[in-house]
Amino acid sequence: MPHLLTTDPAVAATALFQGRVAVLPTETVYGLGAVADDASAVARVFAIKGRPVDHPLIAHVRDQDTALAWVRDVPDYAIRLMESLWPGPLTLVLPRSKRAADYLTGGQDTVAVRVPGAPITREVIRELARMSGDSAVAIAAPSANRFGRVSPTTAQHAIDELGDLLEEGDVVLDAGPCVVGVESTIVDCTADRPVILRPGKVTAEQVIQATGLELGTHSQVRAPGTLPSHYAPHARVVVTNDSGIHELAADARVGVIALASVSTPAGIVRLCAPRTVEEYASSLYRALREADSLELSTVVVVPPPGEGLAEAIRDRLQRAATQ
Ligand code: TXA
Ligand code: MG
Secondary structure, eight states: OOSEEESOHHHHHHHHHTTOOEEEOOSSSOEEEEETTOHHHHHHHHHHHTOOTTSOOEEEOSSHHHHTTSBOSOOHHHHHHHHHHOSSSEEEEEEBOTTSOHHHHTTOSEEEEEOOOOHHHHHHHHHHHHHHTOTTOOEEOOBSSSTTBOOOSSHHHHHHHHGGGOOTTOEEEOOOSOSSOSOOEEEEOSSSSOEEEEOOSSOHHHHHHHHSSOOOSOOOSOOTTOOSSOSBOSSEEEEOOHHHHHTOOOOTTEEEEOOTTSOOOTTSEEEEOOSSHHHHHHHHHHHHHHHHHTTOSEEEEOOOOSSTHHHHHHHHHHHHHOO
């Protein structure tokens, strides 16, 4: 294991400052970070993930003021979103300032910015800002998984995904399991109304409430990460309903993910039984990984009903089920 495993945010900040990459916890999922102004460190992030270079990264910044260094032409409703929902699991897509380089934005004229909510992530950014004397420093970080696969929600999951490609000097910052468990809500703020590009813990209702606007339905923005097939384990994912589960015949190579209120037929592996939608989100990716470590052929999933975070879970499951 050539990389350094640590629980100290200052160690991660030092590595980033020295041009290394760092696996970083956030409240949503673990990211693979590099200083956003450092072209060669960001290039390593793309290479390690196996991500096409036209798939842009999110710039993680300290606060609303420093976010403004990365964007321009910010509509009032985006300011209202920043004020009411940052720090938190919300990413805003805005026209980019000169600071946001092509290698960060995939050559697009927009950039995605987010002020993460997890105290440890904020501490890394604060330390990095202090070391570099640059208050608006940003960490470019996609989720710390190989392209198209399941996002990691623990440091060990990130090491399982990418550990063999990390080098001497790179760091993995371990802060335990992520609280939210699914990626941030992405809102396109480039038109006269907000458009949700990726659902997450921040709900449509919250965006409407914060902005006082109805949501737009069409976006001109290209979000290449929101591909039909994504978040996929090796096992086949089949989305069904309660009665679908009860029709399953005993098969030791099949696993089930469903709320605790849904029972599992005998002879089938139960991968998780969350009691709430929040617990569903925070255990989903771990359960999908577990299916692969148990070498299951199929994961049968009953998605949670309802709006908000449940929609984000259904969105990920649908993509995981797309071959
Ligand atoms: O919760 C999260 O957002 C996590 C943590 C680490 O912050 N990050 C994450 O990053 O999920 P990633 O790269 O796996 O997903 C970012 C998504 C991609 O779908 C990408 O296409 C989209 O954001 N995106 C980034 N910049 C964009 C831009 N300028 N315009 C449109 N979409 C953009
Ligand atoms: Mg991702």
